[in-house]
Amino acid sequence: MEKIISSPGKYIQGKGVLASLAKYSLQLGDTALIMSGGMVKSIVTPIISKSFSDAHAAFYMETFEGECCRTEIDRLVAICKAKQIKVVIGVGGGKTLDTAKAVAYYHQVPVVIAPTIASTDAPTSALSVIYTEAGQFESYLMLPKNPDVVLIDSQIVARAPARLIVAGMGDALATYFEARANGCSGNPAMSGGIPTLSALALAELCYKTLLKDGLKAKLAVESQVVTQAVENIIEANTYLSGIGFESGGLAAAHAVHNGLTLLSECHHLFHGEKVAFGTLVQLALENAPLEEINQVLAFCHSVGLPTCLADLGAGDVSKEALMAVAKAACAAGETIHNMPFKVDADAVYGAILVADQLGKRV
Missing domain, CATH: 1.20.1090.10 (Dehydroquinate synthase-like - alpha domain)
Structure with missing residues (x-):
């Protein structure tokens, strides 16, 4: 059997790197759907909005509803189709990121993963863990490739x-x-x-x-x-x-x-x-x-x-x-x-x- 090692296209880590999100997103597509939820959204929206505005790039912010389940994935895929999204960006914790990867896979566009916490090893993987709407483990969704970009702002993680x-x-x-x-x-x-x-x-x-x-x-x-x-x-x-x-x-x-x-x-x-x-x-x-x-x-x-x-x-x-x-x-x-x-x-x-x-x- 062959040996295989998988990794994201780019891994970027450091203080303040979230401000560079638009730069890396534009390398993959000119219209981005950015999903985040809860308190995370209020923290990152000003930084992300400025990043994309300064780059004159089109983006849409969407609230993640909290569970990486089939219903939520289907909802977000429908939004991507309606808005003709070219790149999906997940900003937040493990379930947000797994959902972003799944949505990008079904919509067939690149994905950028921006963790705001360092609580799991989900960000770099070609894998989404799917749960039921009640939060019980359901299955692994094996993806054909790893995220195109993983960008993690250590200053946000430390907060x-x-x-x-x-x-x-x-x-x-x-x-x-x-x-x-x-x-x-x-x-x-x-x-x-x-x-x-x-x-x-x-x-x-x-x-x-x-x-x-x-x-x-x-x-x-x-x-x-x-x-x-x-x-x-x-x-x-x-x-x-x-x-x-x-x-x-x-x-x-x-x-x-x-x-x-x-x-x-x-x-x-x-x-x-x-x-x-x-x-x-x-x-x-x-x-x-x-x-x-x-x-x-x-x-x-x-x-x-x-x-x-x-x-x-x-x-x-x-x-x-x-x-x-x-x-x-x-x-x-x-x-x-x-x-x-x-x-x-x-x-x-x-x-x-x-x-x-x-x-x-x-």
């Missing part, structure tokens, strides 16, 4: 609540361990090929960067300042994790996350917070060395990521509910089957309980 960049660290935490498992199994990654040496190296660098700069970045963002640690963690959460997961592969951690979406007790959590616990479950599942597990636990504790079911709000859920999570994680086609050994629901259920007990010790 967001620290919990968001910490959630991104939780998502990024899984990157190395899932890529390692996938590399051992020899299964194809999300890119369609087996992991390249480059992807595995980026995944490992992602983990090392988290350990080195994670706590310092959290402290800086709590003061709403951009330091080198913040820049490094934004890159780790967004680019290193994005390339690492897509070209290195997913495994048990994200499958457990998908299972956890069944629990209403976990709906208040961000994606990366659930993935962090999923990483601990994966380490328990593969019987990783205790020294390695303790290192991950110590990191999670230092930045405030959940390490046990109680931290997820699920400390009192029933055995039947946890078994339902385990079964969902093992559904046909789930990424847990990229583990280098056979996995079933009983094994996942046991790993959840072990991870919970290990996490309680921190």
